Amino acid sequence: MSEFIKKMHGQLTEKRDMLRKRRTALRTHAERLSAFFSELDGLGCEPYITEDWMYVSLSGDKHKFLAFVRCLRKHGFKVDPIEKGATGFTQFCRELENLPIYVQFSSTVCRRVKVGTKTIEQDVFETVCDELMPYGEVTPESATANDIPF
Numbered sequence: 001m002s003e004f005i006k007k008m009h010g011q012l013t014e015k016r017d018m019l020r021k022r023r024t025a026l027r028t029h030a031e032r033l034s035a036f037f038s039e040l041d042g043l044g045c046e047p048y049i050t051e052d053w054m055y056v057s058l059s060g061d062k063h064k065f066l067a068f069v070r071c072l073r074k075h076g077f078k079v080d081p082i083e084k085g086a087t088g089f090t091q092f093c094r095e096l097e098n099l100p101i102y103v104q105f106s107s108t109v110c111r112r113v114k115v116g117t118k119t120i121e122q123d124v125f126e127t128v129c130d131e132l133m134p135y136g137e138v139t140p141e142s143a144t145a146n147d148i149p150f
Helices: 003-028 030-043 062-074
Strands: 054-060 088-093 101-107
Touching (some): 003 030, 030 054, 054 062
Parallel strands (some): 054 101
């Protein structure tokens, strides 16, 4: 058996074992997850699953976001600190062994707000054509077309 086939076989075996662990974890936490996803469905979430994690996405206003965070906390998921003024939120919830959940929220009511003024020091350039004479002083009477530097 070639090294490539052995490596591929090993990777597929690892993947199979991980999927078995996820299936077992899903059975173990089915009741908790059922209540969690039922509540998220009420908020308008559209969860889906990949072979690596569960994905939950929601968009809306501040009230929907707060309901989303409350739902996460109510069902035992820790929520990372959220930066003031943020327009979105993403995080991996890894509280359930072998069942990572990626959650994402994006605001649909963002607006541009002036929060101050700043002065920026910036170089300013302009084009200057000096009367540079590369071969010494040339008087207008002795100048030819070849004497003009541009």
